[in-house]
Amino acid sequence: MDYTPRGTDRPCVFCAIVAGRSPAHVVLRTEGVIAFLDTHPLFPGHVLLVPTLHVQTHDDLPLALAEEWLRSSQRLQRAVEAATGSEGALLIVNNVVSQSVPHVHQHVIPRTRGDGLRLWLGPRGRYRDDAEAAEVAARVRAALPADA
Template identity: 65%
Template sequence: MSAPDVFCQIVAGDAPAFEVLRTDTLVAFLDARPLFAGHTLLVPTVHVRTYAELPLELAREWVDTSQRLERAVEAAMGADGSMILMNNVVSQSVPHLHLHVIPRKKGDGLRFWLGPRRPYKTDAEAQQTADGIRRALSELP
């Protein structure tokens, strides 16, 4: 069995973190390598790696808490807005589901990396892609 990831260690109290919230099912704490002051992570206390693995019984609390956390981070940091993001496997630095709440201010210099954009070459290609996703959705439980 592999060693627990650092977020499991934080949940267990075995690794330090600057916590901002703790419930029986969720923990929020400051990112150790923040993009900006106030950059906060939200993790479930149960170990899951991806968003698809988040137990449905936690989904409502996850959404409610992430929305409250977004408002709190923005208010505490005097931010104009925020960036909310999750990575699933690719670019996931810790293999434990975590949501980033990153306070943003106009002109803060952050250049988000959603690029280069790759538009569909034709409407037919876009339709084929939409059809494939729709088909995959219909095959899921």
């Protein structure tokens, strides 16, 4: 599929890479996933992991592909750290909001203490009290879909 299910008529750039119509510096390819260097990396070695099947969001990733996705993510994290001499890695999956390409992808970003990356996850706050936290937790539990 070259188009996203949310109605855009823009071709999917990741599907073009999967199909070989667009160039990429591929570091891993299997039947189910492909990983390649980000063209605008935060740091050298910043890799994107993408399913070869066009899937827009994390929650649409087929469970049959989830094990390969996780295994590949772990392999990539270790490889990126080793190849770049980094101390760790930042793993990010944006889902709709801040998702610049509407094809699910995980960023594997090499990190070293003092590398200058400032991640602002705010505004952050506290629950008013334990009762409010319990009520929010109960709403989330109630909204959980049945295990598939």
